[in-house]
Amino acid sequence: MKTLLVSVLMMAALMGAPVLAEGLLPNIPAALGEPHPEGNEFWRVNHPAILSHDRDLTVLDGIRDIDGSIKTCVACHAVEGPDAAPLTVASPEHACRTCHDYTAVKIDCFQCHNSRPEAGDWPAVLPSLGGTPESLHAYLERISQ
């Protein structure tokens, strides 16, 4: 058990995934908007299916008001980088990457989609990385409501 623990920790460190000091979970930054009404667990499991279902609605039928829109995802899950601009997926601390690096699942979306809101649409206040105890606490408060 101990070896497994150590190797998981080492893996996470190698991949650059920020790891909570006390846990083995990825440090997912808090999002800007209201929590998902369906719950985080639902979206964690179902986001790939919803995204691929809804992309066909948009691309083929021009339906833009969809539940799984990458543009909306990256706007709400934007995280402040060192230069006060939202982080791109080039950073391991990008909201998508924190989890995807941890689970070793490659993201293809951002080969074509912008991984952050485009300049001009940057939110005035960006959540900083989920590292501070206050932000984490506030986030946990919100999602537990």
Added chain:
Amino acid sequence: MIIPTKEKGADISRRDLLKSGGAMATVTLASGVTLMSFGGKAAADGLKPGARWGLLIDAGKCPEDCSACVSACSKEHGWEDNGLDTDPQWIRKVTLREKETGRENSLPVMCQHCDEPPCVDVCPTGASFKREDGIVLVNRHTCIGCRYCMMACPFKARSFVHEPVTDQRTDSPRGNGTVEGCNMCVHKIDRGDGTTACVEACQATGNNAMMFGDLNDPESDIAIAVSTYASVELRADLGLNLGVRYQNI
């Protein structure tokens, strides 16, 4: 091959199901979890059934030294032509010269949104497709970058993206390894702007050489214009029934 255009509403399509709020107000997506937001939300969203979007370009009003439409397209969609052979061109200014008389014409050429598009015929994956409102697009989710469509297009309207792209326009995703071309500002059409970036820019210059509209709507300016004044298709001999028409060439 004739691409059948299915009348929306003739049968119950996926979109009709989504539109009819009652039918799908509650969707069970996983055991014990329901997503309530689908039904009714998509009403009035989506492409206009029965439309055929098109452009009418008056070469007589298009000065040779103007390329406002090209710059506007580049800005709207985030592509850049820096003069390299491999740089994308969604729209370009072309000069036509009549051999016998020497008369020259300058005009913008982009994807002509063929009614019977050769690019769709040859695409092995179905990524190249025609929307029901006549706009021909590349579905980059399924494009494998084989570039058959580029070979098939009589107008050299498509480009291959050779380099990785970052910081794309969020309304116009584009990326390395896929093919792209004029999408008639489909994001603007879907949100009801009723115009394209090139047409807006052309009007802003005062040249008014371009007009956008629904060719199938007899009341639209473009339908009235094409039924009143002479206009031609490029390479009409191919019989592709183009969505872009030209005057004074």
